[in-house]
Amino acid sequence: MRAGHLFIRELRFRRVSVVLAIVAAAAVSACVVGARSFLAAHDAETEKLIAALEERAADRMAQLRDDARVFSKNLGFNILLLPGDQDAGRLYAENRSTAFFTRKQVQALGSAELATLNHLLPMLRHQIHWDQYDGNVILVGIEGEIYIKSPNFQKPIEERVDAGMVHIGNAIHKRLKLQIGAQLEIEGETFTVKRVLPQKGNIDDISLLMNLGDAQRLSGQPGKISGVLALSCNCAAGDLDPIRQELERVVQDVQVVEFSVRAQARQRARSAIGKRTKEEMQDITESRAILRSHVAQFATLLVSLVVVGAAIFLTVLTFASVRERRSEVALLRALGLGSLSIFALMLYKAVLTGLAGGIFGCLVGVLAGRWILGISATATTPFMLSVISATVAIATLASALPALMAARIDPAVILNQE
Amino acid sequence: MIDIQKITKTYRSETKELLVLKEATASIKPGTFAAICGPSGCGKSTLLLVLGGLLHPDTGRVMIDGEDLFALSSERRALRRAQLLGFVFQRFHLIPYLTVEENIEAAAIALRGSTDQVRAKELMDQLNITDRRTHVPGKLSVGEQQRTALARALYNRPRVLLADEPTGNLDPENAEIVLNAFSDFANAGGTVIMVTHHPEAAEQADTQWWIKNKTLVKG
Structure with a gap:
């Protein structure tokens, strides 16, 4: 064993x-x-x-894509439509318009029911030297939105400014210590501060947002519209061709400029x-x-x-x-x-x-x-x-x-x- | 030939010493059935354990065929024990979970050889336990258990059988079977050393040795 x-x-x-x-x-x-x-x-x-x-x-990021629109509205405009013969150099260097849309052209834009643009806002931008500020400021005259796609579901994202009223840029507010309701004088005319715009870190901070008619009168350019702001355009970032193609059918010879703030706004929203x-x-x-x-x-x-x-x-x-x-x-x-x-x-x-x-x-x-x-x-x-x-x-x-x-x-x- | 040379053994505890054997000397030739007699507690079992190399004496030597058992290492002595000696105990010491046949074959466990079933059968036939081959010890009578233990002791064909009161628990019939087997083993040339305090069992042996005054005296 x-x-x-x-x-x-x-x-x-x-x-x-x-x-x-x-x-x-x-x-x-x-x-x-x-x-x-x-x-x-x-x-x-x-x-x-x-x-x-x-x-x-x-x-959530997908859902907040629409919210980004609102972010971008608070920070600046999306698309700027300029007359085709506007001198870009003078516009960027001096904030001075050398060409203007006619009222007919603007009305054509407003009634064209554009698919790629949402909120259309005719405006006049004009740089002036403002003594009270002791420097140059930008007069921005706006008339109110002339076209809103699907008005039943959207409300204007930029309200019109009444005559005699002014929205002041943040830098102006800080330097002159102007509060809402304060009176200020521009080119001999008196305006009331209706709103102080939030700091945006761009030229808007030295802008005076006012009624289009007031701006036309102060700048000596009655009836003129230097550009049309298109808010919340429906296009992929950087791809402006669809907008141009659509605009050509309505108004000849239009420059389409994308404001970089839109991308920044969306990026900030996404970053947040x-x-x-x-x-x-x-x-x-x-x-x-x-x-x-x-x-x-x-x-x-x-x-x-x-x-x-x-x-x-x-x-x-x-x-x-x-x-x-x-x-x-x-x-x-x-x-x-x-x-x-x-x-x-x-x-x-x-x-x-x-x-x-x-x-x-x-x-x-x-x-x-x-x-x-x-x-x-x-x-x-x-x-x-x-x-x-x-x-x-x-x-x-x-x-x-x-x-x-x-x-x-x-x-x-x-x-x-x- | 077994030479027991001046074996002395003392059991020691913390409080006392008990001298059991004092210069016990004897010489037992092959072919001898020897009985070592004496009253209980006189040292008979101690002497048997010393002869089996299981208990180291204080002094003296045990020579088996000229080989000093205690000059070997413990492991080597264990192997020689398996080769040369067979043990039969009063209480049998069968392994409870092995069958009769397996208990017999367990004798070869230290030799690491293959099982010799023919040898096992031969021993079972000789001791009349073949019909109990597959039974475990718990199912055996006392006599059958002792015959199984005897078969185990004989399995390796040892030269010496050492038996400690092998008939102490047996009825006369079974005692006779065991004692006859011892006589047969001695007659075949083997040596049997049986310790007992039963005079009847001792009478069956060829020679009797008595432990008197802690030493061996031939009777």
Whole structure:
């Protein structure tokens, strides 16, 4: 008979304690695999939350496209239509108009029901030296919107300015300390401040927005319209060709200029949304990271307790087995087995139970992770092998001392006693 | 030939020392069935364990066919024990989860050889336990258990059989079977050393040795 045969028969004979040992070892590996699955589930949940948040942010950005229109309105105009023979150099360098639309042309624009432009606002821009301000300012005369697409659903985004009233740019307000209701004199005429415009960081800050007729009179250009502002145009940024093509059918020889502020406005709107979303995602990521740290600490503690508990249980179980087998060990020594063979015989059992428990526990952990947490990708082969090896090592170490005691049993004492 | 040369053995505890054997000396030739007699506690079992290399004497030597058993390393002595000696105990010491046949074959566990089922069957037939071949010890009578233990002791064809009160728990019929087996073994050239405090059992032996004043005296 070989020791292996004896070993297998002993396992079958003491199957209850063998099953208990396997369960204890399985608890270790199942706990480790389960803890990992739990953490993986937590990570997956975090990723899901972030992904949902990103998706929500994208939806919100799409929804806020219209809001960007309002942002852009607050910051400046979108499209400027100029007469074809307007000298761009003088316009940009001196804020001076060299060509004007006729009233007929403007009326044609207003009644053309343009598809690409929404709010049309005839205007006159004219730079003057204003003594009270002690510098140059831009007179901007506006008449009110002459065309609104779908007027049933949209209201004018730029109200008209009544005669004798003026909206002052922010830089003018700051220098002259003018408040709403204050009186000011321009070219010998008195105007009342109706509104202080918010700071825009551009030429609008030194502009005086007034009724078109007042501006025409003050600039000495009665009846003239230097350009038409088109607010919230329906075109992709930078692609003005559709507008030009549509305008050519209505008014010949029109320059179309895009105000950069529109892009800036939209960008700011998107940045604000993006920033808030990013902050929210960061908050969630940080709080999930803290939670994960706590969960990981708890899992580590739980696994440690299970490992210690299982090790103690296996030690006690092996001690009991050695005590029960004292007579058997003494006989095996009398039959010629050395103490090393006895030690090995005891440890084989620990290795086998550790191996069986490790494999069983891994299966339980993986299946539990799959069915309860819906996690299936955490149990890689190297990880499983590591867990099984660790379980075997724990079972072996836990049984080492009792096995050593078995090896040191003095057969003479046992055989003499019995 | 077994030479027991001036064996002295003292059991020591924290509080006292108990001298059990003092320069016990004997020489037992092959083909001898020897009985070592004496009252309980006189040191018979101690001497048997020393002869089996399981208990180290304080002084003295045990020579089996010219080889000093205690000059060998522990592992080597264990192997020689498996090769040369067979043990029969009063309490049988059968392994509870092995069948009769497996208990007999367990004698070869230290020799790492293949199982000799023919030898096992031969011994079971000889000791009349063949019909109990697949039974575990718990299902056997006391006599059958001792016959199984005897078959185990004979399985490796040892040169020496060491028996500690082998008939102590047996009825006369089974005791006779065991003692006859010992006689047969000695007649075949083996050496039997049996310790007993039963005079009837000792009478079956070729020679009797008595432990008197902690030493061996030929009767």
